[in-house]
Amino acid sequence: MASSISSVYNTTLRLTGLSSGIDTESIIKQLMQIEQMKVDKVKQEKQLLEWKKEDYRSITNLLRSFKDEYFDILKPETNMRSQSAYAKYDETSSDPDVATAIGGAGVISTSHTLTVSEIAEAAKAESSAAVSGGANGTISLNDTLETVSAKLTAGSITFGGANNDELTLTINGVTITAKKNETLNTLINRVNSSNAGVKMSYSPFLDKFTINAKETGLSGNNITVTDNGSGFVSATRLNLVDNKLTGGKDASFTLDGKTSTSKSNTFTIDGVTYTLKGKTGASTTITLEQDTDGIYNLIKGFVDKYNEIISTINNEYNEKRNRDYPPLTDAQKEEMTENDIKLWEEKAKAGMLYRDSILGNITNDMRRAMYDSIYTTSGDSNTKLSYNLASIGITTGSYQDMGKLIIDENKLKEAIKNSPEQVIQLFTQESDVAYSPDLTAVQRKERYEENGIIYRLYDIIENNIRTTRDSSGKKGILLEKAGIAGDLTDTNNLMNTAIAEKDSLIDTLLVKLQEKEERYYQKFAAMEEALSRMNSQSAWISQQMG
Incomplete structure (x- = not known):
């Protein structure tokens, strides 16, 4: 606002001092200094507020940095609100091919003897032999299901559905469908992203299909796969038994003399998390020493x-x-x-x-x-x-x-x-x-x-x-006081309100300053005009008397 005011007044033609010989510009400039001081004072007050806001924000950022480093649940290693941050151990295994371990919060430094009898395995079904490779060529993941059906050597797929163009599978009670003009990769992705609890894959190298339970353990043997009469199971040579996956096993182990089982190869007992690595019929000694230095x-x-x-x-x-x-x-x-x-x-x-x-x-x-x-x-x-x-x-x-x-x-x-x-x-x-x-x-x-x-x-x-x-x-x-970048308080805070009030006052003072300056010029102009008239009259009188 102040700049627009200035531009208006600065366009005014001011011819002063012609009759009096007075340096009007200099005099008015001196007279306006006191008015400019009022503006400068408020500008200084505004600047102090802006610096104060910056200092408040520096304190806010300091506290945010502290919070991000030591209070963030997304940083479990340094989140000091969580007991797990204090669970630091040096773990050793006499035979890491048998098992390894990680100590949890509150675990006492000690040693454990672990003997592994059985590794947990996931139930599965896989093609008993290559499924394609005949006159129509081998299967590609980018082939449509209709093309896949034509390449299967043990039979073809019968597409059904309302328009007779869909393949429907029911796995673990979950129904998955794909149209015959959609790719094999699309079908596989739908199976894997469903709630069926399995992972389907096809290996172009082995030319075999595989369906694995996502979790290890005996419970995977209860997963059923039906093709709803489409012939998909027989055509892909999946070795289901009574429409079920097979081969799921629980892990079997003996820890410090006590035998137990787990559906997973990773399990936690008394705050220690053990991971079985695959070697069976062997023992290892797990030693946990608190990482005091850590x-x-x-x-x-x-x-x-x-x-x-x-x-x-x-x-x-x-x-x-x-x-x-x-x-x-x-x-x-x-x-x-x-x-x-x-x-x-x-x-x-x-x-x-x-x-x-x-x-x-x-x-x-x-x-x-x-x-x-x-x-x-x-x-x-x-x-x-x-x-x-x-x-x-x-x-x-x-x-x-x-x-x-x-x-x-x-x-x-x-x-x-x-x-x-x-x-x-x-x-x-x-x-x-x-x-x-x-x-x-x-x-x-x-x-x-x-x-x-x-x-x-x-x-x-x-x-x-x-x-x-x-x-x-x-x-x-x-934040209420000075705000922070990236938040609504960046603009809506008490310091900004105070700064805005200073801006408003500065605009008001600038208007008054320009108005007062103009009045000074008008007064000096009136004086010059009066002197000019007096000079003219004096000259006329002198002429008449001469």
């Missing part, structure tokens, strides 16, 4: 990131604004080099969030979350856990460290090795009261007290950068 490094990485966040927010909170370096005006920038502007603005941007209440609340909440008592969720809400961060070797430093954590490596590793369940509970315990921004005060208190450290921090982060809305339509505190 768990320590996970916790250390988390603590380092936490310290980085605390340090960054504290620096922003405690950095005072240098009022000797206000935002530069347009006129000031015109007289400076780019490097000088950059250096000036580095100082001018400092202290935008000095003693900011949002930042203060975040750091206070995070520090409290680390050392407030945690209550058990086992039924007695008045019972505190008998251990805390300090008891596993994580403490706060001096007052000057402003809440940063310090790790005693030996003590933490000892806790991980000797009290793994306590370490896991301290970090991952979650209250039965689920997180919601609309919890009552009583519910919030109960959830906070029963949450372990990780869920407390998770709640704090969610409260500040949550993208979902509460019952009042509000998102996280930082």
Whole structure:
């Protein structure tokens, strides 16, 4: 708006000082300086708001990075809300051709003896011999079913359906159809993507069809395949028995002296997941040793990131604004080099969030979350856990460290090795009261007290950068304040509202500035006109008297 106003007034023809000899332009420019200062002041206020918004967003991004790295369920290796993140083991098998294993959360370091008698197998049916290769040639996956039928040597397919042009198969109670002008590959894909629980294939090299149960085990022997009278089964030489797949077997094994079975070759017993590899009639010794260093490094990485966040927010909170370096005006920038502007603005941007209440609340909440008592969720809400961060070797430093954590490596590793369940509970315990921004005060208190450290921090982060809305339509505190890219709050936030108000005020002041400047020119023009008349009259009088 301001630019359009300027363009209108700048087109006005101003011829001043002709009669008085006064430098009108210079005088008006000096008179307008006070008005321009009013505009510049609001522009500076707007710039401060924009810098403040940027600083808020930098804190939001810092918290988002923390959340993405240590609270994301899609990253099980580092998702510290999950007990599985703490299940790190060094597993060895004396004969990996027999079986291997992976330790789960809470497993105690130990050894197991596993003897494999039988490997689980999937039930199947396959062509007993090549199915084509006669005068009509061999089958291709891209052949239509009608062409496939003509190439089968053990008989042809009879197409039925309403238009007499469909092949219908019923597998495990699921009906699959394909038209005779559709390809063999289309039929196979429909079978495999259905809920029939089987996988069909055709090998052009072997010239054979195969149907396998998708899951291993005896239960696969109950899968039936019928061709509804089309002759598909006999023509493809599938070796079904009473229309059923055959050969499905459960795995049979003996673990630490106890014999058992499993429909799968991968199974979990007492937190240890075993995978049978195929070698039968042999034994292996599975040794599980807790990867203390791996768990320590996970916790250390988390603590380092936490310290980085605390340090960054504290620096922003405690950095005072240098009022000797206000935002530069347009006129000031015109007289400076780019490097000088950059250096000036580095100082001018400092202290935008000095003693900011949002930042203060975040750091206070995070520090409290680390050392407030945690209550058990086992039924007695008045019972505190008998251990805390300090008891596993994580403490706060001096007052000057402003809440940063310090790790005693030996003590933490000892806790991980000797009290793994306590370490896991301290970090991952979650209250039965689920997180919601609309919890009552009583519910919030109960959830906070029963949450372990990780869920407390998770709640704090969610409260500040949550993208979902509460019952009042509000998102996280930082997003409501300054927004974030990629979200509706990018444009709809309190800082943008304040900036828009400054823009509106700037437009209003520019209009007044232009109007006042025009009035000055009009007054000087009137003065010049009056002087011109006086000069003309004086000249006339002089002429008459002469």
